[in-house]
Amino acid sequence: MEHRFRGKVAVVMGGASGIGLAIVRRLHQEGATVLAADVNLDALKDVETELGARFLGMMADVTHEAHVEAAVAAATDRFGSVDTAFNVAGASRPGYIVDLAEAEWDFTVDLCLKGVFLGMKHQARQMMRQKTGGTIVNIASLNAHVPMHGGSAYVSAKAGVEALTKNGALEFAEHGIRVNAVLPGLVQTPLTRRHFDNPDALAAFVERIPMGRPAQPEEIAAPALFLASADASYVSGASLLVDGAWAVSGYPDMRPFRGPVRWNG
Template identity: 35%
Template sequence: MRGLKGKVAIITGAGSGIGQGIAKRLGCEGSKVIVDYVGTPEGAEETERAIKETGGEGEIVRADITKLNDINCLVNTAWDRFGSADFLINNAGVEKKSEFWDTTEHDYDLVMNVNLRGPFFLTQSFVRRLRDAKKPGRIVNISSVHEDMVFPGFDSYSCSKGGLRMLMRNLSVELGPLGITVNNVAPGAIATPINKSLLANKEQLNALLNNIPLGRMGTPDDVAGLVAFLVSEDAAYITGSTFVVDGGLMRNYREQ
């Protein structure tokens, strides 16, 4: 991809799943990667090793994107360690299943804080540094097909992703004059730890696969390739859009 070598990428939730796949892809393309994680560090260490094995550079940062101090530390680390930041990948996400009438305030707040509030304020911190340095930049949010497609039992998740869609659209207009592009990537069913229970349930998995025209779940690599394109020079004139990576699921989905 044109324009990735030597650039600096901040990737949230880069210790597993889609975030790890994106970090590895950008690293092998020559980008320097800030590997954000929460919880235990093993996954982030695996990501960093994979980046270094391809000759890239990585820096692990433990930052909880629901906390403003951690957000600012994450952005500042990129500038302190590598002298700048060029790409922000808002990937970290969480979901909580419950019937609407049983959803607790705690679970609602958790989902909204991680999936929407975190990207809002992390993007703000990232953009402030770009603006002050008079630098262009790329922002890619890992959203979901559920920014559009209904998902009964996951109302807070769907709300958070719908909000992320409108945040992207607003910011593409507001930040365009600064040379900053903003886009969403909306994965469908991807084989990651967040889908562990689904993968273990053969009946549910087969029902899902019957709804996917390509007949398989996606992989983190399927998403990472599109993200690499969107932050590259080849996508310099693309902003304000959602790109769906779902094997055709949205066009063929039927509630069971």
């Protein structure tokens, strides 16, 4: 295991579960000191027990600016800086456009888009104060590019996260702060449990994914850490699809019409 984050302080918003937790674990393995903020305090306590030193869990709701500001301040007070940040918290209240209540729209967009804005605002302010640059990675979704039935609020918010990432890259570049987005496809986490509990729904997903399987959270964490690391020192404003080639599978499957591959190895 490399130690690309030794001596660095990382903040992970939504770090108690799924992709956020995989990012927390990998950062910790790679030497970082990590503050994870989340609304799920019980889960954070378990992470604290698992990781021990160089980890702090903190209750914070990313839709409340005071909470986000406090999480960044806590990392700075306790560990001295914020060098890298990950905005991961997300969920949705789905519904068809004609059915969706205003409050459901607001829940999803506030959490998935405003939460990322608030994170970026306070993470970048702290990095600018430090004058040492920094990196921010936002977790968007393949749904930033691909709509889904009942997903208008989520899809709009994730497209917004991708655009916001580019705006951040533009505004923060002169301060040495890079901002990038990861766009995962289907990942096996508590968020998607309902698809995994329904074999027909899972099969409908997998049929679209050329790699023929969903991702595990660690397979999203690894490219997210790449973007945050010095290995990506000239990458900013980028959207990295991590989707098992799902996004390139929109064309009809022509294999039945073309016949088999002739090369036989």
